Amino acid sequence: MHGILNNGIQYLVQLIGMYEGSTHYIIAWAVSMVLLAFCGGRKGRAVFIWPAVILLVTVFNPFFIGILFKGEEGQLSGFLPYLWMLPVLIVIPAGAGALASKLPFSVLKVLPFIAVIAFAAYFGVPRPSAYLKLTLPENYHKADTELLTICSYLEVHKKKSGYSAAFEDAGMQDECAEYTARIVTSDLFRTDRDLSRPAELKKALKDGKPDYIVCAKDGKMPDVLDDSGWKAIACTDHYLIYRSL
Amino acid sequence: MPAYILFALILFGELLIFDLLGALLPVSWNVSRRSTAEQVCAGFLIYTGLLEVLGFTATLTEMPLTTFCYIWAAVLCLLSSFSLMFRSKRFFEGISYGIRKIGFPPATMIAVFFGVLFLILVIILPSAADPGLVIGQMTQDLFHNSISLYEPGSGSKIVAILPEDLLRRYYLSDLFWCKIGGIHPMIMMRLIRSALIAIVSSMAAYRIFMRLFDENRALAGGALTAFLVLSVFFQRAATPSGLVLMAGWTGNAAFASCLIPTVLLLLLALYEEPENIRLHILLFFAGLSAISFSPQAVFIFPLFLAAGIIPIAVRAKDLLYIFRIILWIVVPVTALVLCLILPVIPMA
Numbered sequence: 001m002h003g004i005l006n007n008g009i010q011y012l013v014q015l016i017g018m019y020e021g022s023t024h025y026i027i028a029w030a031v032s033m034v035l036l037a038f039c040g041g042r043k044g045r046a047v048f049i050w051p052a053v054i055l056l057v058t059v060f061n062p063f064f065i066g067i068l069f070k071g072e073e074g075q076l077s078g079f080l081p082y083l084w085m086l087p088v089l090i091v092i093p094a095g096a097g098a099l100a101s102k103l104p105f106s107v108l109k110v111l112p113f114i115a116v117i118a119f120a121a122y123f124g125v126p127r128p129s130a131y132l133k134l135t136l137p138e139n140y141h142k143a144d145t146e147l148l149t150i151c152s153y154l155e156v157h158k159k160k161s162g163y164s165a166a167f168e169d170a171g172m173q174d175e176c177a178e179y180t181a182r183i184v185t186s187d188l189f190r191t192d193r194d195l196s197r198p199a200e201l202k203k204a205l206k207d208g209k210p211d212y213i214v215c216a217k218d219g220k221m222p223d224v225l226d227d228s229g230w231k232a233i234a235c236t237d238h239y240l241i242y243r244s245l
Numbered sequence: 246m247p248a249y250i251l252f253a254l255i256l257f258g259e260l261l262i263f264d265l266l267g268a269l270l271p272v273s274w275n276v277s278r279r280s281t282a283e284q285v286c287a288g289f290l291i292y293t294g295l296l297e298v299l300g301f302t303a304t305l306t307e308m309p310l311t312t313f314c315y316i317w318a319a320v321l322c323l324l325s326s327f328s329l330m331f332r333s334k335r336f337f338e339g340i341s342y343g344i345r346k347i348g349f350p351p352a353t354m355i356a357v358f359f360g361v362l363f364l365i366l367v368i369i370l371p372s373a374a375d376p377g378l379v380i381g382q383m384t385q386d387l388f389h390n391s392i393s394l395y396e397p398g399s400g401s402k403i404v405a406i407l408p409e410d411l412l413r414r415y416y417l418s419d420l421f422w423c424k425i426g427g428i429h430p431m432i433m434m435r436l437i438r439s440a441l442i443a444i445v446s447s448m449a450a451y452r453i454f455m456r457l458f459d460e461n462r463a464l465a466g467g468a469l470t471a472f473l474v475l476s477v478f479f480q481r482a483a484t485p486s487g488l489v490l491m492a493g494w495t496g497n498a499a500f501a502s503c504l505i506p507t508v509l510l511l512l513l514a515l516y517e518e519p520e521n522i523r524l525h526i527l528l529f530f531a532g533l534s535a536i537s538f539s540p541q542a543v544f545i546f547p548l549f550l551a552a553g554i555i556p557i558a559v560r561a562k563d564l565l566y567i568f569r570i571i572l573w574i575v576v577p578v579t580a581l582v583l584c585l586i587l588p589v590i591p592m593a
Contacts, residue, residue: 047512
C-alpha cells in the first residue's frame, strides 16, 4: 500500500512535469489557491477551492493514480487531458486579483499582477521566442510554400484520374491530404521497412505502387529511385518529384 | 489584403451569431449586469450544441453537404431573427444602458481582441499537420459534397467509423463557412477558427474575473493581462494555451480553453443565482458541445461538472440539484456508453 502511494506520488509529479514542462506552476497554483481561500470570498472558494479539493481527493488521488498506472508509465500521457479540469491559468491570475483586492493603495494593487507576469517570464517555457519573431506567414494557408508548389504541380501534371503520390515526409503527406482531395496519398513510406535499401523498396512497391514519389533531395532516396527505374520530373528547393516509368 | 477582410468578416459574423444566440438565453437577466462577452460565451455553447444534434443526424443519414448547409443556414437565420425580435426591447435597452453607463467597451477587451487577432492571423505558425486529420476530412467533404463518407488522404469510402469520430461534429460549422465564403479548409481552421477560439477563451476568462471581483474592471483587466502573459509562456502540447496557440482548430483546444472556462463562468453565475433555469439549460448545451469537441470530454466533462456542482448544491440545500446534474451530464454519459458498447459503427 505504501509502495502504491509512493508510485502514485511519483507518477503525479511526472504527470505535472509532462504537462507543463516545469513544476513551478503547480507551486504558483497552490499559492493562488491559498490566496483565493483567504481573500477570494465565498464565490472564489465555491468555484475554485472546493472543486479542486474534490478532484484532488478523487481523480488526482496519488493512491488512485498508483493503482491505475501500476508499472505502466507509458499510459501516463493518456491521463494528461484530465489536468484540464484544474484551470491553472485562470486560478493564478485570480489569486493575484484576490490579493490585490485586499491591498490598500492603487500602486500596491498592481504588484501581484506584476509578480505573476515576472514569474511567467522567468519560469516560463522559453518557447515564445520562436513565435515572437514577427514573421508573416508565407501564405494564407500557413503551410510550407514548397508543399503548396508540389501539390499544385501534381494536380496540373496528373497523367490519369485517381493517381496517387507518396511523400517521404509523413507530416508533409498529411498536409497534402489537408490541402487537396485530388491527390490520393499512398502509404508506401508508412511502414517499418527500411526503404533506403533498393531491395526493400522494390518489395514495398510491389504491394502498392504510387504514381509519384516526393522525396528529400539530400537523402538516400533519390539514388535508390534512380536505380529502381524512376524518373525525376521536377524539383523544388528541397524536394524531388519522381514518376514511375 | 482583401482576403484578410473576408476572413475578418467571417470571424465577426460568427461572433455576432454567438451573441444573438446567447441573447436567447442570457446568463444574467438583469440588463445592468448583461455583458456581450458573456452572451458570446453562452451563444458559443448553444451554437455548438445545436450543431452537434444536426450534424450527427446529417452524418447518419448521409446527407449531402449542400443540403446540410441550407438547413444550418435556415436554423441560424431563424434563431437570429427570433433573438432580434423577441429581445428587441431589451436589446435596445441594453445598448442605451451601455452608452449611458459604460461608454465604450473596456480598453482591455479591445486590446485583447486585436492582440489575439494579430497573434493568430499574422505571427503564429501551426506546429505541424493536424494529427486528427479534421482538416483533411473537411477537404474530402468539400470535394465530394458529403459528410464523413470518404477517408482523408486515400479518398476511399469509409466503411466503418469510430463512435467518438462520429460524435466529433464541431468542424461542420467551419465547413459551412468554407462553403459560404469559398474559403479553403486550411485557411478556415488555421486562421479563422484559431482566432475565434482564442477570442472566446479570452472573453470567458475576462467574465470569470469580472464576476469573481464583483465587476471591478481594473482588477479584471489586470487578471486578464496576467492570464494572457501566462498563456504565452505556459504552453506545452497538452496545455489549453499550447493547444490554442499551436493547434487552435482542434476540438481539444475548444474544449480545454473555451468550454471549461465557460462552464466555470456558468458555475460562478449559478452560485449567485442557484435557481436560474437558463443556466441549467446552458449547462445541458455545454454537455452537448463537449462531446462535439473531444473524445476525452465524455470522461472529463461529467467529472468536472460533478466536482463543480457539489459546493453549489450544498449551498442551495436542494436535492433537486442531483436531478439537474443528471440532465446536464446525460448526453456525455450516453456518449460514453455508446463509445464503450460499440467499437465501430458501420456506414452504409
